[in-house]
Amino acid sequence: MLIRGLGELCITAGLILLLFVTYELWGTGRYTHEQQDRLGKEMMRSWGSAGSGKVTTERVSLGKGLAMIRIPKLGASYRYVVIEGVSLADLRKGPGHYPGTQLPGEVGNFVVSGHRTTYSAPFNRIGRLTRGDEIDIDTRDGKYVYRITDKRVVDPTDVEVTAPVPFHPGARPTKRMITLTTCHPLYSAAERLIVFGELSAQYPRVTGK
Amino acid sequence: MYALIWRLLPGDRRVKAAVAAGLVLLVALILWYGVFPLVEPNLQFDHGVMNGDAPTSPAPTPSRR
Numbered sequence: 001m002l003i004r005g006l007g008e009l010c011i012t013a014g015l016i017l018l019l020f021v022t023y024e025l026w027g028t029g030r031y032t033h034e035q036q037d038r039l040g041k042e043m044m045r046s047w048g049s050a051g052s053g054k055v056t057t058e059r060v061s062l063g064k065g066l067a068m069i070r071i072p073k074l075g076a077s078y079r080y081v082v083i084e085g086v087s088l089a090d091l092r093k094g095p096g097h098y099p100g101t102q103l104p105g106e107v108g109n110f111v112v113s114g115h116r117t118t119y120s121a122p123f124n125r126i127g128r129l130t131r132g133d134e135i136d137i138d139t140r141d142g143k144y145v146y147r148i149t150d151k152r153v154v155d156p157t158d159v160e161v162t163a164p165v166p167f168h169p170g171a172r173p174t175k176r177m178i179t180l181t182t183c184h185p186l187y188s189a190a191e192r193l194i195v196f197g198e199l200s201a202q203y204p205r206v207t208g209k
Numbered sequence: 210m211y212a213l214i215w216r217l218l219p220g221d222r223r224v225k226a227a228v229a230a231g232l233v234l235l236v237a238l239i240l241w242y243g244v245f246p247l248v249e250p251n252l253q254f255d256h257g258v259m260n261g262d263a264p265t266s267p268a269p270t271p272s273r274r
Contacts, residue, residue, distance in 0.1 A: 008211055019240060019241070027245065157260065
């Protein structure tokens with residue numbers, strides 16, 4: 001009787017765990033999609049309204065949408081609102097910009113972090129990107145086209161990749177870089193996959209749009 | 210445990226089966242929408258941020274699952 005009860009308990013626990021894994025991988029994406037929709041609309045409204053007078057990208061408050069990231073190689077529908085901030089709560093909403101690193105188009109390093117799995121997994125496939133691939137960033141001011149220059153796997157503690165000149169903290173930046181960071185390998189957080197890019201073109205946003 | 214629940218369910222076999230299926234669904238929904246969203250933030254295993262101290266992620270372990 002006891003053995004039987006124990007067995008049933010184990011099977012139940014196993015099934016619940018299985019359901020939980022399913023939730024982790026797919027259920028969490030629903031939350032991200034909701035937040036992306038909401039923040040995307042909010043951002044578009046703010047770009048449309050007060051956009052005429054401002055020329056510089058304004059500082060966005062934490063947890064709000066900052067820019068739109070698109071990676072054509074990952075599909076025409078690949079687009080995410082980049083959130084300002086990289087706390088756990090921020091990254092649940094979508095890829096997040098490290099506060100304190102440069103903004104899109106600026107000299108230095110625009111650093112964005114995102115989930116590789118769970119929460120809609122925005123950076124799931126960035127491992128497939130290769131040198132020369134395009135990363136488009138849309139902001140209130142314009143469109144910035146970055147081209148990938150390098151890809152690395154580093155330890156989670158290698159914070160120098162977020163420096164204005166990656167791996168050379170303290171050096172004076174001359175290039176306009178983008179850096180994407182995400183987990184590596186898949187389903188783990190043991191290492192970080194880093195994708196570097198450099199600005200190759202920029203276009204002003206057409207006023208009134 | 211399950212034998213006891215089965216015996217307590219009303220009706221004949223088919224009614225019992227239907228009620229049991231309903232109960233399973235109910236438990237699954239409570240877990241999915243109620244319990245999991247509360248539990249999940251506490252065991253983040255995929256956080257792609259560069260962090261110096263890394264208090265939550267034990268770096269030497271290759272996989273947490």
